[in-house]
């Protein structure tokens with residue numbers, strides 16, 4: 001039989017592009033002395049937890065989440081690098097722009113992953129194997145980073161395929177082979193099937209994707225609704241989910257930070273909370289949104305202490321939030337040692353069409369915020385900030401996995417590549 005995998009057009013062709021050890025690869029690219037060496041990226045030089053590491057480090061058994069001290073025992077020559085989120089955001093933006101030139105049907109899945117529906121551009125770029133190679137070339141050209149590409153007829157099988165060969169992999173599963181290829185794969189290996197759903201399926205005798213053929217789709221539909229139906233099709237290699245470039249409106253906008261362990265200084269806690277409030281307000285403004293309901297809280301040894309608070313009207317100005325932070329500390333906090341602070345806007349909504357009832361007072365705040373945002377956008381986050389934030393931590397931000405180069409998830413300005421200060425002061429995390 002002739003193998004048409006390399007030359008045939010596919011009825012549906014979807015690629016998942018996954019950058020290999022993304023942050024560590026960028027560090028190696030930016031400093032060629034690190035090529036071929038085990039590199040671990042941490043939150044500043046004082047960070048103790050490994051955010052990601054190079055393949056050379058992985059070969060020694062080092063992995064994300066491991067403590068740096070433990071990692072050094074496995075691999076004494078490990079090089080520690082402070083995370084540089086602005087740089088990673090910049091590279092991600094460049095990669096996504098390059099992928100967008102291959103097809104506009106692009107879904108940015110995370111900071112280092114994207115789905116491309118190339119079904120409609122096979123006449124332009126050639127059959128899927130050729131497009132997969134093109135993707136790898138383009139990504140490498142704009143970033144110097146290698147990626148793994150999985151290509152199949154649906155998103156789930158493409159994502160599964162991308163995992164099979166790393167780093168620098170290319171795995172093709174033509175749609176007509178998907179069902180057979182997934183038959184013996186455990187259901188929990190598919191993206192989106194967590195252990196909860198896995199347990200539900202196991203109780204019904206479904207362990208592998210092939211087992212799903214014996215379970216009526218109605219059983220999943222009754223328990224999980226439409227997502228359940230989708231899971232049933234996913235196991236057949238027929239995930240119906242479309243590649244969608246639309247960023248869903250945010251349900252919440254929040255910022256949190258890990259603070260020096262056991263902080264009990266009220267003023268300092270208030271500063272940390274105000275810092276988060278300022279970030280939330282700036283992000284609301286950037287997306288022309290306001291919110292009237294906020295969660296404000298601190299995490300102590302026994303869990304979160306805090307509450308939901310309402311502003312008189314929906315706002316995107318940090319000043320009313322400052323009052324709420326004070327109220328929270330007065331009402332909810334009993335002086336316990338604090339480990340994290342968090343401020344979340346719970347009901348963000350677009351500003352458009354709202355009537356400003358207190359026009360004059362708001363006009364003043366709006367002008368002030370506009371000037372603030374323009375300066376900070378141009379010269380960097382918190383170039384200008386309220387004086388009360390002077391004692392805030394200056395540790396670098398850490399990029400969240402869900403970061404996207406556009407839309408509401410853009411929490412790190414990507415315009416200004418800049419190294420964070422090498423001498424971080426506090427062991428903090430930002431997400």
Ligand SMILES: [Mg+2]
Nearest residue numbers: 018019020112
């Ligand atoms: Mg990756």
